[in-house]
Amino acid sequence: MSYTSTSHYKSVLITGVSGFLGSHLAESILVESSLGNIKEDYRVIGIDNFCTGLASNVTYLKQKFPKNFLFIEKDVIQPWDDVNSILTEAIKSEISHVFHFASPASPPHYQRLSLETLWVNTLGLSHALRFADDIGARVIFSSTSEVYGDPDVSPQPENYWGNVNSFGPRACYDEAKRFGEALIYSWNLRHQTKHGLVRIFNTYGPRMNPNDGRVIINFLVQALAGQDLTIYGDGRQTRSFCFVADLINGIKKYALTDITFPVNFGNDREFTVLELAEKVQAHFAKKQSQIVFLEKAKDDPAQRRPDLSLAKKLFPEWGPKVTLEEGLSKTAQWLQLNSR
Numbered sequence: 001m002s003y004t005s006t007s008h009y010k011s012v013l014i015t016g017v018s019g020f021l022g023s024h025l026a027e028s029i030l031v032e033s034s035l036g037n038i039k040e041d042y043r044v045i046g047i048d049n050f051c052t053g054l055a056s057n058v059t060y061l062k063q064k065f066p067k068n069f070l071f072i073e074k075d076v077i078q079p080w081d082d083v084n085s086i087l088t089e090a091i092k093s094e095i096s097h098v099f100h101f102a103s104p105a106s107p108p109h110y111q112r113l114s115l116e117t118l119w120v121n122t123l124g125l126s127h128a129l130r131f132a133d134d135i136g137a138r139v140i141f142s143s144t145s146e147v148y149g150d151p152d153v154s155p156q157p158e159n160y161w162g163n164v165n166s167f168g169p170r171a172c173y174d175e176a177k178r179f180g181e182a183l184i185y186s187w188n189l190r191h192q193t194k195h196g197l198v199r200i201f202n203t204y205g206p207r208m209n210p211n212d213g214r215v216i217i218n219f220l221v222q223a224l225a226g227q228d229l230t231i232y233g234d235g236r237q238t239r240s241f242c243f244v245a246d247l248i249n250g251i252k253k254y255a256l257t258d259i260t261f262p263v264n265f266g267n268d269r270e271f272t273v274l275e276l277a278e279k280v281q282a283h284f285a286k287k288q289s290q291i292v293f294l295e296k297a298k299d300d301p302a303q304r305r306p307d308l309s310l311a312k313k314l315f316p317e318w319g320p321k322v323t324l325e326e327g328l329s330k331t332a333q334w335l336q337l338n339s340r
């Protein structure tokens with residue numbers, strides 16, 4: 001398998017920069033660049049409308065990189081004329097990548113913002129593609145393991161087509177991401193471009209919104225507050241949890257190639273939700289926190305685990321390094337320092 005690879009980023013634009021992944025990606029690229037001979041005009045330009053992200057993530061980036069981080073508050077579903085006029089031609093000419101990471105990502109938030117979720121991954125993505133083509137940049141779209149739906153194959157390789165309900169509570173997310181993938185495929189063919197996408201499996205870590213609703217952050221917030229840990233269903237459903245730094249390392253490597261096909265990134269250690277709850281209870285919970293079982297969520301996938309063979313073949317030096325225990329500790333530490 002051969003593909004072209006470059007060794008560094010020029011300036012990049014990230015949609016969804018106040019979100020968990022967007023803010024880590026921004027920081028990681030800025031830190032890496034500042035280790036080399038950073039050019040004065042190097043920038044990470046972040047866009048967000050704060051529909052699910054944290055304003056504190058943007059404040060953090062502004063404070064840490066006052067010269068090289070630029071923020072535009074905007075809903076990327078709307079036309080990008082304002083982005084085009086705010087950014088000078090000189091700034092735009094330096095942008096090598098547009099990471100389209102804007103989207104609600106947790107089941108409670110994407111169900112609450114179902115129409116926004118549908119549009120941001122389709123119409124929003126098309127704005128990003130057009131903007132990128134105008135300036136000669138490469139788009140990287142944040143796709144998801146949800147394209148596999150409730151899989152009847154495990155682990156899930158990239159050539160598995162999935163088992164998705166197109167008419168249910170998760171459809172707004174799953175089908176929007178699937179449309180996004182199809183859009184990239186067709187766009188590349190029509191315009192002879194090299195845009196790409198990564199399929200992201202369950203990721204967690206510091207700077208996730210404490211109200212995000214996904215399982216790790218929920219359990220940790222509950223445990224630290226001395227509340228009961230809420231399992232939806234019987235807890236036998238599985239997930240494979242990736243610490244954010246491992247995921248970002250993989251995405252950065254993918255982006256520097258000209259690969260256009262989907263690649264899974266995540267961690268392939270699989271846990272039941274009950275195992276996770278017991279781990280969190282044992283290490284972080286106040287005495288009174290019990291594990292309680294609530295109603296199972298509709299269309300909840302019974303199992304999820306990435307097949308990482310392709311990622312490891314393409315990027316032999318990449319692989320998930322952070323154990324669940326280490327990752328949980330880092331996330332709990334952040335929560336203790338940052339939540340009131």
Ligand code: UDP
Pocket residue numbers: 106107202213214215216218219230231232233237239273297300301
């Ligand atoms: N879950 C749970 N309790 C919670 C939050 C989630 O039992 O407080 C379950 C959820 O039903 C699913 C799994 O944990 O089976 C992972 O859910 P999450 O929302 O983190 O992400 P998903 O992988 O479903 O998108």
